Amino acid sequence: MQAITLKIVTPKMTKLGRPPDTDSAETRGRLIDVARRCFGDHGYEGTTNRMVANEAGITTGAIYHYFSSKLDIFCTVEEEAHQYVYRRFAIALEGQETMVGKLEMMLETAHALNRDDPTLAKFLASYRIDSQRVPELRDGLQARGWPIRDRFVAELVAAGIASGEIGEKSGPLIDGLMKTLTVGLTDAFIEDLEGQRLAIDGIKAVLRDGIAFDAQQPLG
Amino acid sequence: MQAITLKIVTPKMTKLGRPPDTDSAETRGRLIDVARRCFGDHGYEGTTNRMVANEAGITTGAIYHYFSSKLDIFCTVEEEAHQYVYRRFAIALEGQETMVGKLEMMLETAHALNRDDPTLAKFLASYRIDSQRVPELRDGLQARGWPIRDRFVAELVAAGIASGEIGEKSGPLIDGLMKTLTVGLTDAFIEDLEGQRLAIDGIKAVLRDGIAFDAQQPLG
Amino acid sequence: MQAITLKIVTPKMTKLGRPPDTDSAETRGRLIDVARRCFGDHGYEGTTNRMVANEAGITTGAIYHYFSSKLDIFCTVEEEAHQYVYRRFAIALEGQETMVGKLEMMLETAHALNRDDPTLAKFLASYRIDSQRVPELRDGLQARGWPIRDRFVAELVAAGIASGEIGEKSGPLIDGLMKTLTVGLTDAFIEDLEGQRLAIDGIKAVLRDGIAFDAQQPLG
Amino acid sequence: MQAITLKIVTPKMTKLGRPPDTDSAETRGRLIDVARRCFGDHGYEGTTNRMVANEAGITTGAIYHYFSSKLDIFCTVEEEAHQYVYRRFAIALEGQETMVGKLEMMLETAHALNRDDPTLAKFLASYRIDSQRVPELRDGLQARGWPIRDRFVAELVAAGIASGEIGEKSGPLIDGLMKTLTVGLTDAFIEDLEGQRLAIDGIKAVLRDGIAFDAQQPLG
DNA sequence: TATGAATGAGTGTTCATTCAT
DNA sequence: CATGAATGAACACTCATTCAT
Numbered sequence: 056m057q058a059i060t061l062k063i064v065t066p067k068m069t070k071l072g073r074p075p076d077t078d079s080a081e082t083r084g085r086l087i088d089v090a091r092r093c094f095g096d097h098g099y100e101g102t103t104n105r106m107v108a109n110e111a112g113i114t115t116g117a118i119y120h121y122f123s124s125k126l127d128i129f130c131t132v133e134e135e136a137h138q139y140v141y142r143r144f145a146i147a148l149e150g151q152e153t154m155v156g157k158l159e160m161m162l163e164t165a166h167a168l169n170r171d172d173p174t175l176a177k178f179l180a181s182y183r184i185d186s187q188r189v190p191e192l193r194d195g196l197q198a199r200g201w202p203i204r205d206r207f208v209a210e211l212v213a214a215g216i217a218s219g220e221i222g223e224k225s226g227p228l229i230d231g232l233m234k235t236l237t238v239g240l241t242d243a244f245i246e247d248l249e250g251q252r253l254a255i256d257g258i259k260a261v262l263r264d265g266i267a268f269d270a271q272q273p274l275g
Numbered sequence: 276m277q278a279i280t281l282k283i284v285t286p287k288m289t290k291l292g293r294p295p296d297t298d299s300a301e302t303r304g305r306l307i308d309v310a311r312r313c314f315g316d317h318g319y320e321g322t323t324n325r326m327v328a329n330e331a332g333i334t335t336g337a338i339y340h341y342f343s344s345k346l347d348i349f350c351t352v353e354e355e356a357h358q359y360v361y362r363r364f365a366i367a368l369e370g371q372e373t374m375v376g377k378l379e380m381m382l383e384t385a386h387a388l389n390r391d392d393p394t395l396a397k398f399l400a401s402y403r404i405d406s407q408r409v410p411e412l413r414d415g416l417q418a419r420g421w422p423i424r425d426r427f428v429a430e431l432v433a434a435g436i437a438s439g440e441i442g443e444k445s446g447p448l449i450d451g452l453m454k455t456l457t458v459g460l461t462d463a464f465i466e467d468l469e470g471q472r473l474a475i476d477g478i479k480a481v482l483r484d485g486i487a488f489d490a491q492q493p494l495g
Numbered sequence: 496m497q498a499i500t501l502k503i504v505t506p507k508m509t510k511l512g513r514p515p516d517t518d519s520a521e522t523r524g525r526l527i528d529v530a531r532r533c534f535g536d537h538g539y540e541g542t543t544n545r546m547v548a549n550e551a552g553i554t555t556g557a558i559y560h561y562f563s564s565k566l567d568i569f570c571t572v573e574e575e576a577h578q579y580v581y582r583r584f585a586i587a588l589e590g591q592e593t594m595v596g597k598l599e600m601m602l603e604t605a606h607a608l609n610r611d612d613p614t615l616a617k618f619l620a621s622y623r624i625d626s627q628r629v630p631e632l633r634d635g636l637q638a639r640g641w642p643i644r645d646r647f648v649a650e651l652v653a654a655g656i657a658s659g660e661i662g663e664k665s666g667p668l669i670d671g672l673m674k675t676l677t678v679g680l681t682d683a684f685i686e687d688l689e690g691q692r693l694a695i696d697g698i699k700a701v702l703r704d705g706i707a708f709d710a711q712q713p714l715g
Numbered sequence: 716m717q718a719i720t721l722k723i724v725t726p727k728m729t730k731l732g733r734p735p736d737t738d739s740a741e742t743r744g745r746l747i748d749v750a751r752r753c754f755g756d757h758g759y760e761g762t763t764n765r766m767v768a769n770e771a772g773i774t775t776g777a778i779y780h781y782f783s784s785k786l787d788i789f790c791t792v793e794e795e796a797h798q799y800v801y802r803r804f805a806i807a808l809e810g811q812e813t814m815v816g817k818l819e820m821m822l823e824t825a826h827a828l829n830r831d832d833p834t835l836a837k838f839l840a841s842y843r844i845d846s847q848r849v850p851e852l853r854d855g856l857q858a859r860g861w862p863i864r865d866r867f868v869a870e871l872v873a874a875g876i877a878s879g880e881i882g883e884k885s886g887p888l889i890d891g892l893m894k895t896l897t898v899g900l901t902d903a904f905i906e907d908l909e910g911q912r913l914a915i916d917g918i919k920a921v922l923r924d925g926i927a928f929d930a931q932q933p934l935g
Numbered sequence: 936t937a938t939g940a941a942t943g944a945g946t947g948t949t950c951a952t953t954c955a956t
Numbered sequence: 957c958a959t960g961a962a963t964g965a966a967c968a969c970t971c972a973t974t975c976a977t
Binding site: 536537538540541594595598620621623624627628629660661665667668669670671672674675676677678679680682683684690691693694695696697698700701703704706 | 881
């Protein structure tokens with residue numbers, strides 16, 4: 056997709072030694088930010104080039120200076136979003152050895168991401184839907200397989216088995232549970248940070264002691 | 276320089292007027308079924324009248340014999356879907372007194388629904404996204420509130436508190452957990468029945484004994 | 496989902512075929528009346544078969560039992576309307592010998608027609624526009640030439656010349672004046688019976704004595 | 716039985732993107748001119764965007780670069796037309812003090828307008844009908860009242876009473892007469908400049924001396 | 936006679952994209 | 957770099973008309 060975009064390096068003589076396209080980069084960045092929000096709010100099809108252009112303060116034609124197509128914008132946003140999320144998760148899980156530790160860090164990281172930039176979580180939720188729905192995206196993104204968090208989930212389950220926290224046979228069950236939790240936490244609490252906070256606390260408690268963590272009577 | 280394309284135009288043999296042995300109710304039902312699948316697969320905006328019409332074996336104009344607009348089709352599908360799901364949940368939870376019992380029935384019912392008609396779950400997932408995304412739907416469906424399952428979740432938490440299965444203060448936490456699970460189970464396993472099966476089993480185990488249900492070593 | 500939906504075949508109570516005690520001629524007449532009003536109110540293109548059918552209490556399909564096409568309805572309405580108007584004018588002018596007498600009867604007849612059935616005047620105004628505008632009507636009605644009143648105007652002018660009320664050379668001028676008056680009285684006072692009454696009185700006075708019929712000072 | 720039609724599809728050689736040497740204002744102006752003629756000839760509903768676009772040498776989509784809707788085109792045309800007519804009438808009546816003077820100038824101005832640009836008169840006649848007929852226009856043009864000429868008619872009658880040319884009580888009668896004449900002259904002589912000329916001469920004569928201005932015998 | 940299911944051509948409108956400037 | 961005039965294919969929807977029942 057990027058293959059065709061030729062970067063013609065016009066030797067700007069005005070600013071010596073400075074990157075010639077500082078403004079350009081800023082515009083491009085703004086475009087990406089706006090696009091992330093739009094895609095998150097209205098989906099791929101519901102987002103129009105004009106919408107993005109207007110909110111970024113340029114015209115639709117100018118978009119094609121930075122991206123080769125609407126699809127290209129989407130892919131770029133997705134690329135950046137997933138890389139950012141990946142780094143955050145990687146850093147967060149770095150020091151954790153136990154499965155439970157990793158897991159809790161994962162949930163907290165998801166929440167922190169959501170707090171830092173809600174548009175990101177909203178985009179990712181949108182992305183999961185649209186990458187299956189929209190033909191263009193199905194074709195254009197198929198390779199990328201499935202998002203980052205799946206990788207972490209797998210890593211996490213492996214750690215649990217290795218450390219004896221869970222039995223070997225339970226791997227697939229825990230894997231399913233993790234998927235449910237991570238996706239559920241994203242999709243069920245879009246723009247509801249407080250709800251997400253409570254949910255995470257509930258999940259943590261249950262994971263430790265089962266649902267009756269607080270029971271006044273023994274579980275039937 | 277003038278490329279000339281020859282198009283073989285086979286004159287359509289379909290006749291005007293009422294086709295023989297058509298059953299109005301049957302056609303309408305087919306339309307709804309097709310629409311549910313289309314909306315689930317491609318979303319509201321990604322679904323075109325032509326798509327639905329073609330798959331139902333009629334023309335776009337004929338749609339308007341049964342529905343006043345695309346929005347009307349969507350609302351009808353939604354109405355039927357939610358009513359059906361509601362009944363299924365209501366029946367399933369009828370005999371259950373304990374929170375855990377209700378909860379497990381809920382998960383199993385969700386799974387059973389998914390098995391019986393995968394298009395239904397897919398539509399409902401689509402619905403949740405589109406009813407927030409698409410302006411038409413935001414306006415046209417104003418605040419049917421959030422679907423049925425939320426009601427059941429609330430009922431369930433109340434039962435848990437009443438029976439002492441959970442402490443009173445834990446209500447909101449459990450509520451959050453439930454939302455996470457129900458939404459997660461729907462969204463994370465679209466068209467993955469087997470995965471959902473495993474996830475449910477994992478959830479059940481964890482709910483009873485915590486994540487270390489199967490641990491060979493005590494939880495760190 | 497549809498798997499469970501039981502199709503209760505409620506025996507259709509709607510009666511196909513000929514309903515008892517319908518009078519074909521009566522229906523046809525109602526159709527024409529409704530059509531006249533619709534065409535008058537909304538014009539040829541703005542009037543839909545469904546509109547006419549609904550207001551006449553039948554379905555669009557049934558229309559084609561009485562008329563071969565929308566154009567046919569219009570032509571029928573036009574035919575009847577013009578014939579009716581023609582008869583009224585003919586009767587009214589019968590006894591009048593002088594041009595002025597004929598003229599005044601013409602104006603009064605126009606007014607009387609308007610009072611008796613406002614839809615008629617409205618249709619005729621509509622007709623003049625649409626018969627020039629709408630391609631179908633241009634082609635389908637061309638032969639009919641231009642309405643009745645023109646004929647009377649010509650007759651009237653001839654009478655005036657014959658009786659010496661006006662000079663021979665003034666024929667074309669009077670002809671133009673008459674056209675202006677008759678058309679103006681129709682188009683300028685659609686649904687304004689009172690206004691038309693005043694206008695006619697004004698016209699009559701002016702025709703007798705010039706515009707200064709009531710002057711307190713001699714005309715400059 | 717299977718007739719096969721061969722269609723020679725000559726690939727369109729028109730290019731995308733901005734055509735060379737286009738002048739935005741010029742195109743917009745052309746669009747308005749074309750639209751005025753179309754609306755005048757075929758009415759609001761009978762005029763299609765495609766018609767206007769084709770005659771203006773662009774595509775239907777391009778129309779929306781200049782106008783937000785078909786209604787917007789119509790309103791723009793109407794606005795311009797009425798303003799132009801208003802100015803012409805205002806200038807023409809400027810120096811006239813007597814009612815008769817004003818009146819004659821009015822008739823002559825109407826005629827001059829018709830000669831200068833017949834499409835204008837035709838549009839205005841169309842406008843009067845359509846603004847009452849077409850729901851869109853009824854709503855979209857709400858009560859611009861009735862056009863300019865009514866204002867002038869009122870002004871004229873007032874002048875006549877003030878100057879003693881007519882009696883005070885005759886005001887409403889003259890008002891009605893004027894309406895009849897102005898509307899009649901427009902509607903009865905669309906595309907018949909010569910007829911209109913004669914009619915105006917007839918009207919002028921009658922206004923001075925009554926219909927028998929030329930009589931060889933006294934009026935009965 | 937009348938119904939109502941269905942067609943097919945057409946309408947206004949939107950939108951990603953192109954390209955001269 | 958950016959604008960904005962323009963395209964062309966698509967879309968939801970309407971409507972006169974047809975015809976089995």
